[in-house]
Amino acid sequence: MEIPLLKIEDFLVVSLQTELSDREIVELREEILDKIKKTGARGLIVDITALKLIDSFMAKSLSSIADTATLLGAKTVVVGMQPAVALTLVELGLRIKWKIHTALNLERGINLLRKALRSETEAL
C-alpha cells in the first residue's frame, strides 16, 4: 500500500484515502516517522476526510501516530473528520482517552499549525 506523504511548507500531509488494515496502519506510522526524520517537518497533518469509519483500533493508532510524531518535534493535527464518525467515536466512549488536536479541514489544520509554530518561535 502506497500512501503519499506530501510536504507543504514545513508540514507533512498524509491523506488516508481507503480503509487500512491494522498492519497497514502500523506500517504507515513507521513511514510517517521516517519521513519526519528525513524532511525535518515541524508539523504533521493527517487528513481523514475520506474515512467513513474509525474504530477503536484506528483511533488508538491515530493517537499513537500523533504522540510519536510530537516526540520527533512535529506537532500533529487530524483534519476532516466526518460528523457521523465524530458522533460514533463519542458514543464508543473515546473522548476521555483521546487527546489529539483536530481541525475541521486541511486549511484550518495548516492555520492551526502555523499559529502554534509562530507562538513557539516568539517564546524563544
Add this chain to the structure above:
Amino acid sequence: MSEDTLAVRSEYDIITVRSFGRNVAASLGFGVVDQCRITTAISELARNAVVYGGGGSVTIRTISNEKKGLEIICRDKGPGIADLELALRGGYSTVGGLGIGLSGSKRLMDEFQISSSAGKGTVVTVRKWLR
C-alpha cells in the same frame, strides 16, 4: 430478508465484513450516522473474534417483522471471557487495547446480548432498529 455469514480469520476479513455490513445497512434504509454506528460495532466485534477468539464468524441478518432492523451475531471458539462484567465495564483490556470494544458496541446499538463460556467461546448478538 437476507442472512449471510462471513468468516473472520484475519484483520483483512474485518474490513470485508464491515463493508458488507455497511451495504446491507444502507439497502435497509439506515442513515449515514446509523451506518457508521453499525459498521463500527461490527468492526469492534469482529476484531475481538480475531484477536481474542482466534477467528470466528459474523452473521448479518435483516429483520423485517413488524419492526425492521439489522441483527449481527459474532461468534468465536476462543477461550471465552473470564469476567464478563469487567469486560463490559469498559477500559479493561488483556492485550493492550483501549478496552472499549464491547462496552462501545453496546452503546452504539439498540440491543446487546453476550454469552461466553470458558473454553467454548463467545457469542455476541447486537441489533439496530430502523426508526
